[in-house]
Amino acid sequence: MSNSNDPGDRFDIDAPAIQAPTTDPTPEPFEVKFAARVDRLPPYMFGRINNSLYQKRRAGDDVIDLGMGNPSDPPEDVVIQKLQDAASDPGNHGYSKSNGIANLRREVAKKYARKYGVELDHESEIISCLGSKEGFSHMCLALMGPGDTAMIPSPYFPVHMYGVILASGNVVALDVADPDKFLRNVAYTCENLTPTPKILIVNYPHNPSSAVIEPDFFVEVVRLAKKYRFLVIHDFAYADVAFDGYMPPSFLSAPGAKDVGVEFTTMSKGYNMAGWRVGFCAGNAEMIRGLGTIKGYYDYGMFQAIQIAAIVALRETEEGVQRQSQIYQGRRDVLVSGLRRLGWEVEPPKAGMFVWAKVPEPWRSSMSTMDFAMRLLEEGNVAVSPGSGFGAAGEGYLRMSLVENEHRLRQAVRQIAKCLSQTPATAASGD
Numbered sequence: 313m314s315n316s317n318d319p320g321d322r323f324d325i326d327a328p329a330i331q332a333p334t335t336d337p338t339p340e341p342f343e344v345k346f347a348a349r350v351d352r353l354p355p356y357m358f359g360r361i362n363n364s365l366y367q368k369r370r371a372g373d374d375v376i377d378l379g380m381g382n383p384s385d386p387p388e389d390v391v392i393q394k395l396q397d398a399a400s401d402p403g404n405h406g407y408s409k410s411n412g413i414a415n416l417r418r419e420v421a422k423k424y425a426r427k428y429g430v431e432l433d434h435e436s437e438i439i440s441c442l443g444s445k446e447g448f449s450h451m452c453l454a455l456m457g458p459g460d461t462a463m464i465p466s467p468y469f470p471v472h473m474y475g476v477i478l479a480s481g482n483v484v485a486l487d488v489a490d491p492d493k494f495l496r497n498v499a500y501t502c503e504n505l506t507p508t509p510k511i512l513i514v515n516y517p518h519n520p521s522s523a524v525i526e527p528d529f530f531v532e533v534v535r536l537a538k539k540y541r542f543l544v545i546h547d548f549a550y551a552d553v554a555f556d557g558y559m560p561p562s563f564l565s566a567p568g569a570k571d572v573g574v575e576f577t578t579m580s581k582g583y584n585m586a587g588w589r590v591g592f593c594a595g596n597a598e599m600i601r602g603l604g605t606i607k608g609y610y611d612y613g614m615f616q617a618i619q620i621a622a623i624v625a626l627r628e629t630e631e632g633v634q635r636q637s638q639i640y641q642g643r644r645d646v647l648v649s650g651l652r653r654l655g656w657e658v659e660p661p662k663a664g665m666f667v668w669a670k671v672p673e674p675w676r677s678s679m680s681t682m683d684f685a686m687r688l689l690e691e692g693n694v695a696v697s698p699g700s701g702f703g704a705a706g707e708g709y710l711r712m713s714l715v716e717n718e719h720r721l722r723q724a725v726r727q728i729a730k731c732l733s734q735t736p737a738t739a740a741s742g743d
Contacts, residue, residue: 398617408613412440444591522661544573552582650725692731
């Protein structure tokens, strides 16, 4: 044995410096981390109902769906025919301009002039959107960032809350039931919140509550906007669906409205073109420019054949829009009268596609709106939207859409009556 101090006598200098492990280490779970804006979103409130509805229909149950405001009537024949003709033209299948073709924007300007007396420049004050929901969300991205606050109506249509949140903004929700109180709360919030809110979001006729206003409401909105230096976004989704002679006013018809804000409209409701995704934003040219900037990065515009068909709809089917309102009015009357016969507290809406109904006692005191809605679905085969899905202010109410025909609505009332024939205590005991 050598007594040398040479390290080469003690170690195999040809061996690797680090011995490879004989087995792989236990892998850590691969984690996908969402952006903070996504983590701020709550669980989808209607997921439980939608899953149950899907399972029941798979099982063959005939569920009357009064949950989503998804029009069940078709567009006018002339519009469908124009879509077919335009889709047959190879020239309509390329990318389109993200702000919409000029002739479509001209027709929107003509409708505003004809119906509301509002003059709009179709080049700078109107932009088409892939439905008003897309436009609204992207407008929030154009205008809002961390630290910015929007005032919204409460109860709220979800995109009015979460479009702001996804744009990293903050929300102050104001009770929408009393228009005068709403305006007082806007002024109070502006006086007491620092920094002052950047945006006011309004939505009349209101979804979900069907609250409506008169034209002087928007005159005051413009005054407050100029006083407190906030911008205004009006979601006018139900402009074309109104009853009993009521005409929903346009925000843009208020003097000075174009100085402070914009208005979103859609062809989804009155024109029965929900799946076509045709919406518009009109008003303040600088806000329109900001939306156009965002859209230029996100999309290539609407399929041109759809835009051409939408032009025909705007030009030629206004009588059809009025007939559709009359259809919804008849459905409203059937549903409201049926629920009232059951003892429910229901005010007939003046506009929109929904009835906002207070859950009757003793059910309202004994279970949540979500549980009550689930009972109607599971035991009555009637799907409705629980008011809590529109924020805490909606608790105790249900939103029922008017998309089913009158026969189906009468059947829904009968099934609700049968479902609620037992008291909550009796139903819980199983007797």
